[in-house]
Amino acid sequence: MSRPLVVTDCDEVLLHFMRHFRDWLGEHHAIAVHMERGFRDALRHADSDEPVSEVQAWDLLNGFFEGEMARQTPIDGALAAMLELQRSADVVVLTNIADRFNAARRAQLAALGLETEVFTNQGPKGAALKRIVDRFAPSRAVFIDDLAHHHVSAADLVPGVFRLHLCGEPALAPHVPCALQSGHAHARIDSWADALPWLTATLQEERP
Incomplete structure (x- = not known):
């Protein structure tokens, strides 16, 4: 019998990203980051x-991933939750970074204690999620991401997958459009202490 499947994002779900990206930009590029704004409007030259x-x-985003991934720290409870889920489910990471960073991301997570397969992607995640689900043919599947538009894509292409909207960065979470409110996620939970019980119940088929 096939196992359940968890497909999770990495940045702002498993690992903090924007706080470390912000610090690096301020230290080396004189760029300020305003987390209350969308990504395209968040980065501003500090002097003007x-x-x-x-x-x-x-270019800056890729520069961070080329040399600064070691700065990233785990979101509270995230890695312990993944290890717990791995006891009864397959867990993989679907992350929107360039393909050339795939090995570095796997090594980054392994160094923090999480051995898992990593799938890199660009653009909406629905098509990549569908390929993963088709490959694993799980008994039940959950998709976790911090950005609402990926839940829109997932709901469109793999509607049978349960979708958890989770943003583990407190400075970002209040400003992220909510996929639950738009009808594209089954839950919005921003702490792993609360998310793990929801995931466990969902994977154990304790909810419709």
């Missing part, structure tokens, strides 16, 4: 408050 161009923002 002018927004960083989209091209530069992506």
Whole structure:
């Protein structure tokens, strides 16, 4: 019999990202990050408050992943939750970073105690999620992500997968559009202490 499947994002779900990206940008690039704004408007030159161009923002993002992933720290309870879920389910990571960072992400998580397969992706995650679900053919599946538009994509392409909207960065969570409120997630829970019981019950088929 197939096992349940958990497909989880990494940044702001398992590991803190924006707080460390913000610190690095301030230290080395004189760029301020305003977490209350969307990503494209959050990065601003500290001396002028002018927004960083989209091209530069992506270059900076890739620069962080090229050399600064060691800065990232686990979100409270996230890795322990993954290890607990691995006892009875397959757990994989679906992360929106360039494919060339796949091995580094696997190594990053392994160094923190989480051995898991990593799938890298660009753009909406629904198609990649569908490929993963088709490959594993799980008895039941849950998708976890911090961004609402990925839940929209997942709901469209793999509607049978349960969807948990979780943003583990307190400075970001109040400003992230809620996929539960828009009808694209089954739950919105921003702490792992509360998310793990929901996930366990969902994977054990204790909810419809």
